[in-house]
Amino acid sequence: GEDVEQSLFLSVREGDSSVINCTYTDSSSTYLYWYKQEPGAGLQLLTYIFSNMDMKQDQRLTVLLNKKDKHLSLRIADTQTGDSAIYFCAENNNAGNMLTFGGGTRLMVKP
C-alpha cells in the first residue's frame, strides 16, 4: 500500500532556511506535491515535481527528489513568519486518480 510520512514539527528563526522532509513508498508515483495549509484554510498547492526530475526551484522554494531512497524535501529560503503553516507532501497513485497525503509538518517561524 501507499504510505507517506513526515515529521510532525519544525521550528526555525525568521531569515533562516527551512527544510521539510517526506518519505513515500509508491515508486510508481508520477508526481509528488507540496501543499500548504494556513490556519482555518484549505490546502494550497505550493509546488510539484515530476518523478523523472531530481530538483525543481521556484523562487524561495526548492524541491529535491531522491527517487532511489523515495525521499522528497522542500527547502524554503529566507523563511518568513508568513510561512508558518502546516506543509503536506503528497503522491499520486499508480492510476493517477488519487493523492495520498502525509500527516503534515507544522512549521513555526520565530521572529
Next chain:
Amino acid sequence: ETGVTQTPRHLVMGMTNKKSLKCEQHLGHNAMYWYKQSAKKPLELMFVYNFKEQTENNSVPSRFSPECPNSSHLFLHLHTLQPEDSALYLCASSPDPKFYIQYFGAGTRLSVL
C-alpha cells in the same frame, strides 16, 4: 482564493440531525473530491466524482452520502453522525482525475455533539 467554495464554514450538529455540506467550483473542472481531515490523522480521501459519476468510495460509512448533480456542485449529506465524525471536511476539484493537481476549498469544520 482557489475558486472552490465550501459552505457552511462551520457546522455543529447533533447525532440525530440531517445536514448537508456544499461545494461549488466554477473552474470548469470535471473531477471533484471529498476529503476528511481529522486531528492527528493524515488527510483521508472519501469520494471521487468524475463527470458527475462516482468513481471512488474509500470505504466510507453510509451515514455519509455524496451527491454530484453537475460538474460544478458537490454535496455531502450527513445523517446520524457520531462524535468521531467531527473533523474538517475538504472539497477539491481538478480538470479531470488524471490531471494531478487538485484545488482545495477552505473546508467545513464539523462538530458532532
